Every structure is written in C-alpha cells, then in structure tokens.
Amino acid sequence: xxxxxxxxxxxxxxxxxxxxxxxxxxxxxxxxxxxxxxxxxxxxxxxxxxxxxxxxxxxxxxxxxxxxxxxxxxxxxx
Amino acid sequence: xxxxxxxxxxxxxxxxxxxxxxxxxxxxxxxxxxxxxxxxxxxxxxxxxxxxxxxxxxxxxxxxxxxxxxxxxxxxxxxxxxxxxxxxxxxxxxxxxxxxxxxxxxxxxxxxxxxxxxxxxxxxxxxxxxxxxxxxxxxxxxxxxxxxxxxxxxxxxxxxxxxxxxxxxxxxxxxxxxxxxxxxxxxxxxxxxxxxxxxxxxxxxxxxxxxxxxxxxxxxxxxxxxxxxxxxxxxxxxxxxxxxxxxxxxxxxxxxxxxxxxxxxxxxxxxxxxxxxxxxxxxxxxxxxxxxxxxxxxxxxxxxxxxxxxxxxxxxxxxxxxxxxxxxxxxxxxxxxxxxxxxxxxxxxxxxxxxxxxxxxxxxxxxxxxxxxxxxxxxxxxxxxxxxxxxxxxxxxxxxxxxxxxxxxxxxxxxxxxxxxxxxxxxxxxxxxxxxxxxxxxxxxxxxxxxxxxxxxxxxxxxxxxxxxxxxxxxxxxxxxxxxxxxxxxxxxxxxxxxxxxxxxxxxxxxxxxxxxxxxxxxxxxxxxxxxxxxxxxxxxxxxxxxxxxxxxxxxxxxxxxxxxxxxxxxxxx
Numbered sequence: 001x002x003x004x005x006x007x008x009x010x011x012x013x014x015x016x017x018x019x020x021x022x023x024x025x026x027x028x029x030x031x032x033x034x035x036x037x038x039x040x041x042x043x044x045x046x047x048x049x050x051x052x053x054x055x056x057x058x059x060x061x062x063x064x065x066x067x068x069x070x071x072x073x074x075x076x077x078x
Numbered sequence: 079x080x081x082x083x084x085x086x087x088x089x090x091x092x093x094x095x096x097x098x099x100x101x102x103x104x105x106x107x108x109x110x111x112x113x114x115x116x117x118x119x120x121x122x123x124x125x126x127x128x129x130x131x132x133x134x135x136x137x138x139x140x141x142x143x144x145x146x147x148x149x150x151x152x153x154x155x156x157x158x159x160x161x162x163x164x165x166x167x168x169x170x171x172x173x174x175x176x177x178x179x180x181x182x183x184x185x186x187x188x189x190x191x192x193x194x195x196x197x198x199x200x201x202x203x204x205x206x207x208x209x210x211x212x213x214x215x216x217x218x219x220x221x222x223x224x225x226x227x228x229x230x231x232x233x234x235x236x237x238x239x240x241x242x243x244x245x246x247x248x249x250x251x252x253x254x255x256x257x258x259x260x261x262x263x264x265x266x267x268x269x270x271x272x273x274x275x276x277x278x279x280x281x282x283x284x285x286x287x288x289x290x291x292x293x294x295x296x297x298x299x300x301x302x303x304x305x306x307x308x309x310x311x312x313x314x315x316x317x318x319x320x321x322x323x324x325x326x327x328x329x330x331x332x333x334x335x336x337x338x339x340x341x342x343x344x345x346x347x348x349x350x351x352x353x354x355x356x357x358x359x360x361x362x363x364x365x366x367x368x369x370x371x372x373x374x375x376x377x378x379x380x381x382x383x384x385x386x387x388x389x390x391x392x393x394x395x396x397x398x399x400x401x402x403x404x405x406x407x408x409x410x411x412x413x414x415x416x417x418x419x420x421x422x423x424x425x426x427x428x429x430x431x432x433x434x435x436x437x438x439x440x441x442x443x444x445x446x447x448x449x450x451x452x453x454x455x456x457x458x459x460x461x462x463x464x465x466x467x468x469x470x471x472x473x474x475x476x477x478x479x480x481x482x483x484x485x486x487x488x489x490x491x492x493x494x495x496x497x498x499x500x501x502x503x504x505x506x507x508x509x510x511x512x513x514x515x516x517x518x519x520x521x522x523x524x525x526x527x528x529x530x531x532x533x534x535x536x537x538x539x540x541x542x543x544x545x546x547x548x549x550x551x552x553x554x555x556x557x558x559x560x561x562x563x564x565x566x567x568x569x570x571x572x573x574x575x576x577x578x579x580x581x582x583x584x585x586x587x588x589x590x591x592x593x594x595x596x597x598x599x600x601x602x603x604x605x606x607x608x609x610x611x612x613x614x615x616x617x618x619x620x621x622x623x624x625x626x627x628x629x630x631x632x633x634x635x636x637x638x639x640x641x642x643x644x645x646x647x648x649x650x651x652x
Binding site: 006007010013014017018020021024025026034038039040041042043044045047048049050051052054055056058059062063064065066067069070 | 332333334336337445457458461462465528529532533534535536537538539540541542543544545546548551552555556557558559560561567568
C-alpha cells in the first residue's frame with residue numbers, strides 16, 4: 001500500500017471514531033483524560049513514537065551488542 | 079464418573095509414552111491423556127479435595143479444587159491438548175514425554191493444597207521443561223538449558239527454604255501470606271518471582287524459550303509463568319509492591335521487543351510484558367483486579383501459545399528464526415499469516431478477540447482503584463504490544479522485502495492445533511461470558527461499552543500511523559540485546575575462572591613451598607641415635623649395620639613379662 005492510501009484510511013477511521021465519540025459516548029470520568037475527545041489518538045501516537053525512540057536510544061546506548069557477543073555466537077537454526 | 083486428578087492422568091500418560099516405542103501409540107496417548115484430563119476436570123466439582131497421609135501425621139492435600147484452581151486447571155488442560163496436537167508429528171520420544179509431564183506437573187501445582195505437594199510438582203515441572211529445551215540438541219540450546227535449569231533450581235531452593243520455615247511452624251496448608259513480611263514471606267515471594275519472570279529475575283525466560291524445540295516452546299510459553307501467576311494470586315494478592323513490579327515488567331518487555339531480531343525471543347519478551355499486567359493486578363488485590371489477572375492468564379495462554387505456534391510454523395517451514403532472514407512469506411503460507419494475526423490481534427486487545435476482554439479488566443481495575451500512573455503506563459505498554467507483535471513482527475516476517483525463501487509443507491497436525499487455538503481466541507473474544515461465568519471472585523464487568531471500543535480503536539489506529547512512519551527504522555538488526563543474564567554469562571564466568579586460577583596458583587605454589595620445607599626439615603628428623611657418640615671407631619662413611627638400631631633382646635622379654643603380670647593381676651583382682 002502506498003503512503004497516501006494508508007494516510008487516507010487512517011484519517012477516515014480517526015475522523016469516524018471522533019464523530020462517534022462525540023455523539024454517543026458518555027464517559028464516566030475518573031480523570032480528565034477520560035472525557036477528552038480524541039485523547040486515545042494522541043496518546044497512541046505519542047506513546048508509540050516515544051516507545052520507538054526511547055527503545056532505539058537505549059538499544060544503541062546500552063543494550064545492543066554484536067551477535068557473537070556471547071562466545072562464538074548463535075549460528076544455529078532449527 | 080469418578081473424580082481423578084487431571085495432573086495425575088497426564089503424568090500416567092507421560093509414563094506410558096515413555097515405555098511405548100511405537101510412535102502411533104504415543105500419538106494416541108498424546109491426544110487421549112489431555113482429553114481425559116479435560117473430561118475429568120469438567121467432572122470435578124468445586125470443593126473436592128483428596129488428601130494423603132504422609133510421614134509424621136502430615137496430611138498432604140494433593141487435590142484441592144476451588145474456583146481459582148479450577149479455572150487455571152481448565153486452561154492448562156485445554157492448552158495441553160492443543161500443544162500436544164501441535165507436537166504430534168514429533169518423533170523424539172523424550173520430547174513427547176517431557177511435554178506431557180510438564181503439563182501434568184503444572185496441574186499438580188495448581189491443585190496442590192499444601193506446601194509440600196506444591197514444591198514437589200514445582201521442581202519436577204522445572205526438570206520436565208528443561209527437557210523440552212535440551213531436545214533441540216544443538217549446543218546453544220544445551221547451554222541455554224543449563225542456565226535455565228540452574229536459575230530454576232535456585233528459585234526452587236528459595237521457595238523450599240521458605241516452605242521449610244512455614245512447615246516447621248506447623249502451617250502445611252497453602253494460605254495467603256499477604257502482609258506477613260517475615261523471612262518465609264520474602265523467600266517464597268522471591269522463589270515465585272523467579273518463575274513469574276519479574277525483572278531483574280526474568281532473563282532465564284527470554285534466554286531459554288527461543289532455544290526450545292518448535293513444539294517445546296509452545297508448552298514453555300503456556301505453563302511456568304502462568305503457574306507462578308496462579309501462585310501469586312493465591313498467596314500474595316494485595317501485596318502492593320507487586321503493582322510497580324508489574325508495571326515495570328510490562329514496559330521492560332516492550333522496550334526489548336522493539337530491539338529484538340529473533341522472532342521467538344521477541345514473543346518471549348512479550349510474555350514478560352503480558353505477565354506484568356497480571357502481576358500488577360495481583361498487587362492491586364481488588365476482586366476486579368484478581369479476576370482480571372485470572373482472566374488475562376486464561377486469555378494469555380491461548381493467544382501466546384497461538385503466537386508461538388505461528389512463529390514455530392515459520393521456523394519449521396523455513397529453518398530461519400531471525401527477522402533479518404525472513405520476509406515475503408505471505409503468499410507462500412497465507413493460512414499461517416491469518417492464524418498468527420488472530421493471535422496478534424488477541425494479544426493487542428483488539429475488540430472481538432480474547433485479549434480485549436481481559437486486559438481491559440486490569441486497566442479498568444487500576445482506574446477504579448485511583449491509580450492514575452499505573453493505568454496510564456499499562457495503557458502505554460499495550461501500545462508497545464500492538465507495535466511489536468501485530469505490526470513489526472508480521473510486517474518483517476510475512477510482508478516486507480521478499481528473500482525468496484521456499485517454505486516446507488507444514489504437517490496437518492500443526493495447522494489443526496493452530497486453528498483450534500485461533501478459534502478459542504475468537505470464541506472467548508466474541509462471547510466473554512463463557513469465561514466470565516467461571517471467574518473466581520465473582521466480579522461483574524462489561525467489556526463492550528462503546529467507550530472502551532472507541533478508545534481501543536483510536537489507540538490502535540494511532541499506533542499504526544506511528545508504525546507506518548517509522549517502518550524504515552524498525553527492521554531487525556544483526557544484534558543481540560544484553561539483559562540481566564549478562565551477569566551470569568559474562569562477569570560470573572570471569573569470576574569463576576578467576577577463582578579457578580586462584581585455587582590453581584595456591585595449589586601449585588603451596589606444592590613448591592611445601593617441597594622446599596620438607597627438604598629443609600629432613601635433616602632434623604633423622605634417627606637420633608646418629609647424634610650419640612659411638613663406642614667403636616666407625617668408618618668415616620658409616621656402613622649400614624642393623625645392630626646399631628636394634629634394642630637388646632632382653633628388653634623384649636622384660637616387656638612381655640610386664641604385660642603378662644599386668645594382665646594376670648587384672649584378671650585376679652577383678
């Protein structure tokens with residue numbers, strides 16, 4: 001799928017979900033964000049970007065090593 | 079029909095599989111034993127208990143059924159059946175036996191009513207499960223298996239020490255230890271935490287599970303951690319420190335999964351993440367949270383075994399296990415793609431799949447407890463789940479660049495098992511009341527409110543958008559990730575080698591020094607008569623003469639007489 005098609009589908013679903021949220025959802029609000037229209041869209045997007053960026057940063061900085069880091073490496077297959 | 083312990087049925091099945099050489103008979107047992115266990119479980123009423131008089135008038139309760147253990151027993155029987163069908167084509171007898179025994183022992187722990195029975199099955203479970211890893215019979219698997227079994231023996235010993243304390247106080251029955259905070263509490267908690275894979279004690283899982291055999295890993299993904307979750311619900315419900323342990327687990331697995339290249343290790347990191355939800359729920363301790371933990375364990379076993387079956391099918395068919403080696407398989411194995419995606423949607427909590435009905439219970443429980451940060455962080459972890467399992471892994475495994483791999487044909491039994499798992503995931507997702515009616519603490523929960531569904535849809539769509547932007551940066555890399563197993567794979571090795579060197583040096587040097595010392599001292603310990611002045615002129619270089627070192631013969635006679643007198647006087651006097 002091309003970038004544009006995906007963005008169009010994404011836009012349509014988000015728009016539809018926001019309309020439904022405004023029209024039909026009566027949230028029982030425990031925190032402010034439960035009543036915030038479209039909060040999950042923003043949270044999902046920012047959260048996903050944050051997870052990718054933080055993981056990649058931590059990976060480069062501390063976690064990732066060459067494949068043969070533990071003696072001889074892992075050359076096996078099933 | 080009489081009540082039989084479902085675990086014992088599986089153990090008998092394992093024994094029969096051990097002595098039968100014909101594969102056809104073993105296959106019969108691999109279907110029959112779990113099926114019989116399931117039937118006997120469905121016949122057991124809540125409240126049944128069998129006890130057995132052990133030594134010292136200890137009453138061992140081998141089977142004690144309440145709603146909690148019944149629910150875990152049910153899912154363990156179901157997954158034992160599914161995983162055994164998945165493993166039907168396996169010719170290695172040891173692996174067939176280990177799978178049955180492992181499932182049987184898990185049921186043994188679940189139905190144990192006392193500490194002694196529990197630790198017995200707990201330890202046998204560790205031994206049976208390591209055989210599933212060793213059966214792959216390549217050096218990596220054997221080494222990983224050794225690390226796995228050592229960690230489990232360590233955890234088992236901590237648990238055993240705690241249990242000794244409990245039993246010596248006269249408490250044989252398993253009871254809740256929440257808020258006791260004594261030595262036994264911490265020892266048992268630590269022992270169970272190792273099995274529940276709470277960081278930093280989790281590395282055995284992500285180290286060993288990807289090294290198991292294709293079907294062995296399906297068993298592994300289902301039992302050990304969920305038995306630990308069961309034990310946590312039973313023993314530690316409401317221990318607040320577990321809330322944060324669970325939240326950390328949920329996010330920890332997510333971070334590592336983003337970096338991972340090995341498909342089954344990626345799934346294993348998401349076991350850690352998903353078990354984190356359950357551990358956090360156990361920490362909350364409300365009825366809704368505990369029911370959520372039990373329900374999520376139930377759902378998790380179904381979808382995670384399905385995911386491991388899907389990844390195993392890819393490994394079986396292609397012989398490759400890394401994202402960097404896979405790609406473009408979707409038109410060559412479309413059925414596996416569909417079945418895998420059902421598992422992936424389930425774990426991500428897509429509505430109408432079974433993850434949705436249980437994960438949302440835990441998040442709602444956090445919200446209704448007023449735990450703002452816990453709710454937000456668990457919600458964040460579910461983004462990571464969708465990202466890694468449902469987007470990244472299938473994209474690079476099935477879609478993505480075509481590497482021209484020609485997959486082998488899969489055995490029918492593998493497909494049948496995956497279809498069974500997938501149908502159960504959808505069945506429970508569409509009809510949650512099938513699961514909710516058996517929940518142990520009787521909380522009432524409605525998953526399909528429009529609010530829940532809309533927020534889940536929004537969350538997933540937004541995650542997908544972010545994924546689509548980041549695709550070029552998310553592909554697998556030829557790296558491995560170091561984790562807490564680093565401590566016993568690197569520094570511990572150096573430390574042990576250092577100790578070996580030290581002891582070698584001490585032994586070697588003390589040998590040299592000791593030799594020198596002896597040579598120095600020898601002259602001082604020669605026969606003292608040498609120092610006496612001789613009455614005869616001796617030759618300059620003395621010739622050896624026996625007489626010089628001999629006592630006169632009279633001395634011997636004198637001593638004999640003294641001994642005779644002493645003995646006779648003793649006899650006469652007494």
